Amino acid sequence: MQLPVFLLILRLLFIVLLYLFLMQVVIAITRDLKKTATTDDATGRGSPVFGHLVVVDSGPSVVVQPGTRFDLAPHTNIGRGPTNTIQIGDNFISSEHTRLWIRNGTWYVQDAGSVNGTFVNNQPAREAMPANIGDVIRVGYIQFKLTQ
Structure with missing residues (x-):
């Protein structure tokens, strides 16, 4: 009589754990979708x-290639962080690396x-530094050209 009760408890525990796992998957997907929507807004779509x-010039980076173009919002942050x-x-870019505005x-x-x-044009931008259209901005080892 003890064995059937034990098996029933194990089955119920398995079902509860399965539902908890599925709930975590749904939460992770929902967070990812919200993050994507926020990122889309921040990149200027619409x-x-x-x-x-x-x-x-992408330097040793294999993450971006020359010719890759990024849109700039009025306040733009560059880095590895989400x-x-x-x-x-890129390994040579910090989590929060550069601010442009x-x-x-x-x-x-x-x-x-x-x-x-x-x-900016090989001058360190430790403090806020103006940049003109056509200037080269280096972030880590990646060089960008500021364009209109």
Whole structure:
């Protein structure tokens, strides 16, 4: 009599664990869908694009290729982390690497405390530094050209 009760408890426990697992899968999918929707809004889909960054030299990176173009929002963050406007999963790019913003028609670039630095025309951008259309912005070892 003990064995059937034990087997029944095991079956019920298995069903409960299966439902908990399925619930976690649904929660993870829902979070991912919400994150994708937020990222789509942040990248400017449905809103005006204020400029572009075009990869001119990817250095040792295999993540992006020369010619890859990224749209710029009025406030754009570049890094590996999920909260960045432009996410680049390169080992030489910090989680939060670079900030770009436009004010009165002028772009500004500033390093966000990264390890490998941010440069505008080979000048370190430790503080906010203006950048003009055509300037080369280096994030880690990836070089971008700022375009309209």
